[in-house]
Amino acid sequence: MKAPKFWYKSLTLISLTLLPVMLLYYLLTKINQMIKSPYKSKVPVICIGNLTVGGTGKTPTTIVLVERLVSMGYKPHIISRGYKGTELGPLRVDTKIHTVTQVGDEPLILATFAPTWVSKNKSNGIKVAVKEGADVIVLDDGLQNPSIYKDFSIITVDAKIGFGNGFLLPAGPLREPINSRLKNTNFLLSIGSVKDQNKFISQYKHKLNKAKHIQAEIVPIETGMNWKGLRVLAFAGIGNPEKFFTSLHNLGATIVATKSLNDHQVFNKKILSRLKIEATQLNAQLVTTEKDAIRLPQEFRTNILSLPVRLKMKDWAQLESAINILLKG
Known part of the structure; x- marks a missing residue:
């Protein structure tokens, strides 16, 4: 699930409409904590x-x-x-x-x-x-x-x-x-x-x-990979994929396309084959996050790069x- 855009706007009609449901959520949460x-x-x-x-x-x-x-x-x-x-x-x-x-x-x-x-x-x-x-x-x-x-x-x-x-x-x-x-x-x-x-x-x-x-x-972790000028199709199924795309950009990669998928997206062959075809058409390398790479089927792992990161x-x-x-x- 991707976060609704209105969650990050100061005040919208949608959020106001949902206030009664929000109050119910809060009440149920408090009851759960108490019991x-x-x-x-x-x-x-x-x-x-x-x-x-x-x-x-x-x-x-x-x-x-x-x-x-x-x-x-x-x-x-x-x-x-x-x-x-x-x-x-x-x-x-x-x-x-x-x-x-x-x-x-x-x-x-x-x-x-x-x-x-x-x-x-x-x-x-x-x-x-x-x-x-x-x-x-x-x-x-x-x-x-x-x-x-x-x-x-x-x-x-x-x-x-x-x-x-x-x-x-x-x-x-x-x-x-x-x-x-x-x-x-x-x-x-x-x-x-x-x-x-x-x-x-x-x-x-x-x-x-x-x-x-x-x-x-x-x-990003220093792995010896030279990202500068590398044409990439970047895809990610994490909570905030924009951070991943920004990291690649800051490393000097040429991002020709991005794909934001659902958090913890299940990667089946259909999705990955479509991404592979698009990357080939764009003459680009497929790149994803370290967490997404864990979910890749074995047969796709050798052709997709991942970008490991750590907290500093x-x-x-x-x-x-x-x-x-x-x-x-």
Whole structure:
């Protein structure tokens, strides 16, 4: 599903019309939170989540966080629900055995950095991970899941688009109110370029005192690939494909066509054959994201390039200090 454009406009007739449904959504969410009794893990749980629907950089944040935790001497395990995967879990992801159909795309990426478990029931996943040696749990998404007690929370937000029109679903992109969540969050991590960060700070400065604000940017990994002047047909099925297209442009690629697909798009032979024909007609190379590449059928992988990216933190000091206090306390 692609985000409706009216979510990112200040006020529209559509969003106003949906306000009664939004109020019902809010009421049902509050009732769900009240009736659930959260499970408290034996080891600290760090949750990486977002307030809005769509891609905000949770997976790159999870990757750099577990890398940092390992460098600090900890044994993090990642818990994911395995979005669109068939496995109920708890199941430890093995990249040599499991497929996207079974566990989803993100867990296959995360499993290359730390032990990763898919579990529709996240408390069961946490219990198994602790038995298997985890001394800290990193919860990939699940901020709005009231069944798990979080010792530490990081909210990720796309600095370019922020929190949209400020309305809850379906009138806007918010899963819950901004102010109440930020008051109970350790860090708000805005992700984007310097220009986008400045815009974000200016727009939300009245809210940034409710949680510690830190900044980061998603940057391509240096692989030795020379993108300059390469004619490409870029396609992506992620939350915000424009970021991917901008990254390719900044690397010097000549983008002759772009295709924005649904988030977590299933790539069948029909879709990919059509893209291959179009790329041939345009004398262009097919390029996609690292996450999309995981979902490609094996026979298409050799002819499609992918662009791996990682999160670059502006300053680790504040976050690392807070995590050390949590884990050593």
